[in-house]
Amino acid sequence: MKYILAFIIFIFILSCKDKSGQTGKLRIKIDSLENIIENSYKPGFGEFMSSVQTHHAKLWFAGKNKNWQLADFEIHEIIEALNNIKKYQSSRKESKSIDMIIPAIDSMKEAIKNKNQQFFNHSYMSLTNACNKCHALTNFEFNIVKVPEKQTFSNQDFKTK
Ligand code: HEC
Structure with missing residues (x-):
């Protein structure tokens, strides 16, 4: 046993x-x-921001040409890039400040929905100010964005058909 x-x-x-x-x-x-x-590989914070910069510029020319469908596309590209920063750059402390831009984005979405050029212009200023406010908050105040002067995407037509 x-x-x-x-x-x-x-x-x-x-x-x-x-x-x-x-x-x-x-x-x-x-x-x-x-x-x-x-x-x-995951894109860096600055790479996402370069994409935001492109769509921020294109958004202006879409709105200026009253191409509301394109403007709607561009604002959603900005939202997507910002969400990707939160997802892929969560370890960067700056990512916590992303949401401060939401009210300006909401106002822009409303302007596009209403196809209102004046409201669009006003919202574009608020959006651009929010970009710069966040840059200041995250010690990147030397990184200033503004309303684009010239349409530099010569391979894209911003007018509606
Ligand atoms: C979190 C708050 C925040 C918001 C909101 C924000 N940014 Fe930034 N942005 C940053 C930070 C932080 C950097 C520096 C990234 C790095 O470390 O490379 C940056 C960098 C940039 C750069 C420089 C990219 C380069 O490599 O030259 C541009 C252009 C830029 N942002 C545009 C914008 C625009 C346009 C908006 C608004 C639609 C915006 N940003 C909104 C925080 C923000």
């Missing part, structure tokens, strides 16, 4: 060992997957 019990305990210890071996293998796999995620 003693021997049988000792044998059972021996088998139990062996099976535990095997299990811990599996756990070890899983740990290695998880570590390597974490390593892949950690080192995979």
